[in-house]
Amino acid sequence: MSAMLDVSAALKNPGQGYAFEVSPEVEEMEVLGDLVRFENIVASGEFTGAEERVSIRGEVSAAVSSRCAKCLAPVTIELRAELNAVYARQSDPDDPDIYLFEGSKLDLTDAARDALLLELPYRFLCSEDCKGLCPHCGANLNLGACTCQEGLNVANPFSALKLIVQNDEEV
Ligand SMILES: [Zn+2]
Ligand SMILES: [Zn+2]
Structure with a gap:
C-alpha cells in the first residue's frame, strides 16, 4: 500500500482539514549496528494546506523488530510516535525540517520513518531483567x-x- 496523499483539494482550500490514513513501507535499516525492521506501519491524522505548503498532524504506529542487546534474541515492540511534518514544493533554508513534494501528491514515507526513528528505544531488550549471555561460553x-x-x-x-x-x- 502506498503512502501517497492527494493534497490538491487541501491546497485549494487553505485551512480546511482533511483526514488521512496510509500504510507507508519503510525498508529495514541498521541502527547503532543492529538491523531494525518496521512492519504494519499505519500513519493517520489530518492534513491542512496553506500557501503551497501542507501541514501533517497525527500519529504513526508500527511493529518494530530488532534483537535483544543482551541475549541477541529477536524482539518486536509496538511503537507509536507523534507525526508532525510540513511539506512544501520548495526547500526553505530557514526551515531545514521541511519535506518536499511535487504536483498535488506527497509521499508520507520519509516523515513517518523519521517520526518512528525518533521514538526508537536506546536499546532493545527481550525483557527488563534479561540475564544476557555468559561472557565465557556464550550460553543464554x-x-x-x-x-x-x-x-x-x-x-x-x-x-x-x-x-x-x-x-x-x-x-
Ligand atoms: Zn534478552
Ligand atoms: Zn558460561
Whole structure:
C-alpha cells in the first residue's frame, strides 16, 4: 500500500482539514549496528494546506523488530510516535525540517520513518531483567545457569581450601 496523499483539494482550500490514513513501507535499516525492521506501519491524522505548503498532524504506529542487546534474541515492540511534518514544493533554508513534494501528491514515507526513528528505544531488550549471555561460553543465561566456570573459581576461598586438602591427602 502506498503512502501517497492527494493534497490538491487541501491546497485549494487553505485551512480546511482533511483526514488521512496510509500504510507507508519503510525498508529495514541498521541502527547503532543492529538491523531494525518496521512492519504494519499505519500513519493517520489530518492534513491542512496553506500557501503551497501542507501541514501533517497525527500519529504513526508500527511493529518494530530488532534483537535483544543482551541475549541477541529477536524482539518486536509496538511503537507509536507523534507525526508532525510540513511539506512544501520548495526547500526553505530557514526551515531545514521541511519535506518536499511535487504536483498535488506527497509521499508520507520519509516523515513517518523519521517520526518512528525518533521514538526508537536506546536499546532493545527481550525483557527488563534479561540475564544476557555468559561472557565465557556464550550460553543464554535466561535458559539456566551455565557450568563453564565450575571448578575454575579461584576467587572462592572454599574451593582453594578444598584443593589444599586434596593435595595433603595425596602426600
Ligand atoms: Zn534478552
Ligand atoms: Zn558460561
